Amino acid sequence: MQRSTISRRHFLKSSFLSGAWVLSLNLPMAAQAKTKQPSTTGWSLYVRVHKNNQVTMESPVMEMGQFMRTTGPMMFAEEMDLDWQSITFIRDTRLHLKRDDEGKIDFRYVKANTGGSHSVRWTWEYLRKAGAAARQMLIQEASEKLGVPIEELSTTRNTVVHSKTGRTITYGDLAEGASQRQINESQITLKNKNAFSIIGTDKRNIDLKDIVTGKPLFGIDAEYPNCKQAVIARAPAIGAQIASYDKKAALAVPGVQQVVEMSSQEETHWFNGNVQILAAGIAVVADNLWAAMKGKAALNATWKNTHDAAKENSEERIKKFYDLVTDDSPAERSKDVGNVDEAFSNADFTVERIYEKPLHAHALMEPFNCIADIRDDSATIITGHQNPKAIAEEAEKYAGIDALKVEVISKRMGGGFGRRYERDFVREAILLSKKIAQPVKVTWMREDEIERGMHDPACVARVKAGVKDGKITSWFYRQAQTKAGIQDSCFPEGLFENFRVERCSNETFIPAGPWRGPQHPAWAFANESMIDEIAYKLDKDPLEFRLDLLLPARELPYTNWGATIKDSGRMAICFQEAAKMADWKRKRPKGRGIGIAGHVCHGSYAAFVIEVSVIDERLQLHEAWGAIDCGLAINPNHIRSQMEGGFIDGLNAALFNKVKVEDGKVTNNQFGLLRMGKLEDAPIEVHTTIISNDHEPTGVGEPPTAPAAAALANAIFAASGKRLYRQPFAESFQV
Amino acid sequence: MTIKFKINGRTIDPTNVDMEMPLLWFLRETQKLKGTKFGCGIGQCGACTVHIDGEAVRSCTIPLASLNGKDIRTIEGLAKSDNDLHPVQQAWIEIDTPQCGYCQSGQIMAAAALLAKNKNPTDEEIDKSMTNICRCASYTRIRKAVHQAAKFYEA
Ligand code: FES
Ligand code: FES
Numbered sequence: 001m002q003r004s005t006i007s008r009r010h011f012l013k014s015s016f017l018s019g020a021w022v023l024s025l026n027l028p029m030a031a032q033a034k035t036k037q038p039s040t041t042g043w044s045l046y047v048r049v050h051k052n053n054q055v056t057m058e059s060p061v062m063e064m065g066q067f068m069r070t071t072g073p074m075m076f077a078e079e080m081d082l083d084w085q086s087i088t089f090i091r092d093t094r095l096h097l098k099r100d101d102e103g104k105i106d107f108r109y110v111k112a113n114t115g116g117s118h119s120v121r122w123t124w125e126y127l128r129k130a131g132a133a134a135r136q137m138l139i140q141e142a143s144e145k146l147g148v149p150i151e152e153l154s155t156t157r158n159t160v161v162h163s164k165t166g167r168t169i170t171y172g173d174l175a176e177g178a179s180q181r182q183i184n185e186s187q188i189t190l191k192n193k194n195a196f197s198i199i200g201t202d203k204r205n206i207d208l209k210d211i212v213t214g215k216p217l218f219g220i221d222a223e224y225p226n227c228k229q230a231v232i233a234r235a236p237a238i239g240a241q242i243a244s245y246d247k248k249a250a251l252a253v254p255g256v257q258q259v260v261e262m263s264s265q266e267e268t269h270w271f272n273g274n275v276q277i278l279a280a281g282i283a284v285v286a287d288n289l290w291a292a293m294k295g296k297a298a299l300n301a302t303w304k305n306t307h308d309a310a311k312e313n314s315e316e317r318i319k320k321f322y323d324l325v326t327d328d329s330p331a332e333r334s335k336d337v338g339n340v341d342e343a344f345s346n347a348d349f350t351v352e353r354i355y356e357k358p359l360h361a362h363a364l365m366e367p368f369n370c371i372a373d374i375r376d377d378s379a380t381i382i383t384g385h386q387n388p389k390a391i392a393e394e395a396e397k398y399a400g401i402d403a404l405k406v407e408v409i410s411k412r413m414g415g416g417f418g419r420r421y422e423r424d425f426v427r428e429a430i431l432l433s434k435k436i437a438q439p440v441k442v443t444w445m446r447e448d449e450i451e452r453g454m455h456d457p458a459c460v461a462r463v464k465a466g467v468k469d470g471k472i473t474s475w476f477y478r479q480a481q482t483k484a485g486i487q488d489s490c491f492p493e494g495l496f497e498n499f500r501v502e503r504c505s506n507e508t509f510i511p512a513g514p515w516r517g518p519q520h521p522a523w524a525f526a527n528e529s530m531i532d533e534i535a536y537k538l539d540k541d542p543l544e545f546r547l548d549l550l551l552p553a554r555e556l557p558y559t560n561w562g563a564t565i566k567d568s569g570r571m572a573i574c575f576q577e578a579a580k581m582a583d584w585k586r587k588r589p590k591g592r593g594i595g596i597a598g599h600v601c602h603g604s605y606a607a608f609v610i611e612v613s614v615i616d617e618r619l620q621l622h623e624a625w626g627a628i629d630c631g632l633a634i635n636p637n638h639i640r641s642q643m644e645g646g647f648i649d650g651l652n653a654a655l656f657n658k659v660k661v662e663d664g665k666v667t668n669n670q671f672g673l674l675r676m677g678k679l680e681d682a683p684i685e686v687h688t689t690i691i692s693n694d695h696e697p698t699g700v701g702e703p704p705t706a707p708a709a710a711a712l713a714n715a716i717f718a719a720s721g722k723r724l725y726r727q728p729f730a731e732s733f734q735v
Numbered sequence: 736m737t738i739k740f741k742i743n744g745r746t747i748d749p750t751n752v753d754m755e756m757p758l759l760w761f762l763r764e765t766q767k768l769k770g771t772k773f774g775c776g777i778g779q780c781g782a783c784t785v786h787i788d789g790e791a792v793r794s795c796t797i798p799l800a801s802l803n804g805k806d807i808r809t810i811e812g813l814a815k816s817d818n819d820l821h822p823v824q825q826a827w828i829e830i831d832t833p834q835c836g837y838c839q840s841g842q843i844m845a846a847a848a849l850l851a852k853n854k855n856p857t858d859e860e861i862d863k864s865m866t867n868i869c870r871c872a873s874y875t876r877i878r879k880a881v882h883q884a885a886k887f888y889e890a
Contacts, residue, residue: 065835065871204831211836212824212843213817214770214810218836221769229764254753290753290760365774365782365837365870414772414837415870446775637831641876645834648872671779671868680862682874 047076047134053158053172055082058090059206061123062114062386064416065645066701067638070206072123074634078198079131079191080138082171083157089206091217095388095408105393105403112410113387115421115514116562117602117699120634124697132188134178141178142169193632193694202637207412219384219411220369220443227371228440229289230432231296232262232281236451237664238509239264239307241280249298250284255291259284259299260435262428269454271421271513272484277309278424279452283432289443305664309509314359314458314482314661317508321460321480324504325354331478331502334488338498343474347466350474351534355463355526356726357709358658359482360456360515361674366414367449368425372432373439378405380439381430384413386421394427399434418514422454450669454513455659457481459522463530470538472496472549477526480504483512487523487560490600491571492531494556495549510661517702520601521650521709525727528597528710533723542596542714543579547572562602563698570629570691574598574607577627577689582609591615592622593718597710603698604630605691608647608711610683614720619733621651621683621712626704628688631695642700644686650708652677655735658728675728681735738803742766743812754800759783761799762809770810770840774868781867784841784848785809791848810840813847823847826884834871841867846881855885 048056057076063069069089077084096108107113111122135155142160143150146167154161158171171178210217235241247259264280280303284295324331344350370383372395379401381391388410392403413420429442444452459481466474475496479486480503488501535545553569575598582594591613598607608626612619626643633639656675660667668674713724716733724732739748742762752765757776762768762785771794774782778796785794786808814820820828823846833839842865849856849864856864861881869877 063835065833067834204828205833205836207836208828208831208833209820211833211839212810212827213814213820214768214840216769218769218772220773221763223767289764290756293760294753363870365772365780365835365868367773413835415835417870446777446780641831641834641873644875645872648874649870652872670777671775672777676780676868676870677872677874678868679865679874679877682872682878684858684875684878686875 047080049171049175051172051175053086053170055087055158056090057087058093060093060110060112061119062093062112062388062410062413064114064384064386064413064420066114066119066642067205067635068114068119070203070638071120071634072127073206074198074203075124075127076131078196079128080134081155081157084198084203086158091210093410095392095410097389097392097404099404105389105396107389113389114416115386115418117604117702118562120697120699121603128190129185129188132190133183136183136188137178137181138171138174140181140183141174145169145174145177199634200632200636203635204637217412218366218414219382220366220414222371222382222411224371224373224380224382224439224441226439228257228285228287228436228438229292230283230285230440230442231289231292231445232283232428232442232448233296233299233301234279234281234448234452235264235303236666237303237305237310238312238511239277239309239664240303240305242282243302243304245282245299245301249300250295253291253295253298255288256284256286256295258436259295260432262431269513274483274512275509276511277509283442285432285436285440310664312509312661312664314510314659317482317510318356318358318458318460320506321458322354324480324506325460325462325478329504331504333500333502334486335493335499335501337500340474340476340498340500343498344464344466347468347473350464350466351530351537352462352464353530353533353725355461355529357459357522357525358727359458359510359661360653360657361450361453361659362417362419362455362515363450363674363676364415364417364419367446368444369441370426370429371439371441372429374399374401374430374433377401378407380407380409381426382409382411383426384411384420385426386413386416390423391426394423395430398427398430417516418518419454422513424452446671447669450659450674451666453659453666454511456515456521457484457512457519459519461522461526463526465530465534467534467538472534474498476500478502478504479522480506481522482508482510484519487519487601489559489566490520490523491566491568492527492549494566495568509664516646516649517601517706520599520702520706521653524597524599524706525654525709525713528599528707529713529723529725532595532597532710532714532717536717543575543584546575546596546598550575566600570605571598571600571607573691574605574627574629577691578607578609578625581625581627581687581689582611584609591719593715593720595711595714595716595718597707597714599703599706601703601706604628604700604703606643606703606707608707610711610715612712612715612719614716614733617734619716619729619735621681624683624686626686626688627691628700628703629691629693630700630703631693631697633690633692634697636690639690639700640688643688643704646701646704647686647708648677648682650705651712652681654709654712654727655681655730656728675730738800740802740805740807742768742807743809749799752799755798758785758794758797758799758802758807762794768809768811772837772840774838780838781845782838782841784844784867786844786848789848789851791845810844813843821847822887823850823884825887826880829883830876830880832873832876832880834873838867838869842869842877846884850881850884850888854888856881
């Protein structure tokens, strides 16, 4: 329908369909912070204005609990002057793609994926321009209808107002005429911040009622006509192959129809460039899910492993990392400013520590699932994925279907955290549907999800600091990790005259992928712990010590993904505000203590104070106070929600989250074996201050997580005098 | 073996169904009641929490065979109607508790069972009885929402 009416020449095209005005827009890509992301796209968001002045909207960006389904429409509705209460939101999101001149697939309209705390930044300009364009068309239509000049008209809550005469006319009445109008970009102006009435106000999750009444919102709830159900017995160890299985027994389970071998695949991982192995497996296809599950058990599959990956052992790896960071073997030197060695030899004293962070599981609550219907020359795929474009690309690559002929229906995700950026769970459904020539839904079990994890890398970091005349003069950070990079441009980078970062190379088959703020938690844990330790050594207040490093405020270059500069003043304000809320100077009783840590990533700044007690080796978390600077706050309610959840998620990871790999196999592959933080482990409250300023809005999904481990370790030290260098902390204290 | 039980007030007489099947899958796949969620299948996460004779129970661990004569309530049957939500659901909305939302049916069912017995639980009592996992860590709002629901009950 409206898709075919879009012409690239037109800035905006709208039409009046089935009694409602449908608006599609095609905007040029906005300027944005320098990133490795593709730099061209356009966007569309369908808003339907009904005759009765009610509005239906499709929220274009993927939702995984980061609230973009709410935030995106707020930006649009603000500029269109919509009455927020009048909007009904469509549950699923459809994907619209185009092929660029080089044949590359890209989003046709808005960049609909979510990750890197970037969805607000990717859509901030487009969504507002779209709303403003729609508003302008409505005003033009009203001007003609009322016979008054455009300049005399204003808009509020789905209504155009002529204040001179007090006449009003609703969007519903204007929609049909307005939809015939053409305007160009120069005719639209965006609101001044002071005129905002939706942006900056607390809005609730648009899906709230559907969630609390148990509506089928998630991929796992989706149904599809004539769809088979499949579960896959996956090789539990990395690189393992099928040895034997009892096909007959599986087929004997009532309801089981087919048993299909799925071969393993080795490929280069999109995120970290290392080799990655997708598991071999045996798919059991049945007419219902329970039969498929029983069939899988009946397979009694055994596996053999001749791959080098069979030797992978995470504890041994970590031990080796200690060797790597302490020997002085050549390593990739990513930062080297000043003369670190000379500064060390001139120092009054140096401190050297090693910090360990294990593999973190994603353990998102909704096990993966994907419906694939691969037909002769088209396909339908229904799932929850952070990057729906990748789904169409997979279908093109693995089933030979033109990506533009792949219908992708995106469902709400029961958590993403980076893991739903991976393609494995989509690809296997595509391959299986193609093989059996029927629509099929593949559902993962929890064990699959943890075993086939693309974990946050295990990381060991050595930090050495040199102090002279009460000041840090030299800093050396050396890291070894299971794959992936290093967030070496976050603070304290830029704060010391002499600064060096090294990354030891190391080949491993243990998979890694993005995990809520990839590699930021490891960096923040080591560096923010060390800064704290030195403050204590110098008998300085850890807050004042940090402020001395950060102030006077200065803009420093930022070379990691997601921003180009970092502002030490913005970081300092977060520390100050978090400390103020925590009543930082107040002395806590014996056995209680507070700790502070902060971090910059993805263009946002966050700092937290947490209060804990340690009594008879028992650790208890009490209360936390966090401040975030994410530029202009679009929905304070959900920023607070991310501050609470993101920080506690980080605490839980530091306390408990440790995946263990032995002989290439994850051994703690279920909840219970892998401890997850629960209500009783969470602080009673996380208080949030949102710093208000005029910076463009930046993300909130990841920045609150990274400071958690260091804040907690620093608080534990304050409470107990014991400093923790190894995660998970629950191995050192009773929790 | 023939058994009968009630789901959300409706009598169910399951035929041609594997009696070993856990209630979770019967609800989701046979009854198409998708509000009850699968998280682990071994009773560890609480995503599948329903009420059986008023008690919060993890439905992934309950085989159909054990349900004869039982009264089962799921998230779909918690509210009197879509316009007359249960106090716990109202409180969840008031506090805007969910993040991804996946664990929340189970959290709500656990909270409703707790409040049915204890009209005004303390933080400690809430922490003790609510052991459902939320990876999004919406925990502080869950605690607040339980207190809010207690107030709604009173009113
Ligand atoms: S699915 Fe039942 S407790 Fe996890
Ligand atoms: S809201 Fe996402 S798991 Fe609880």
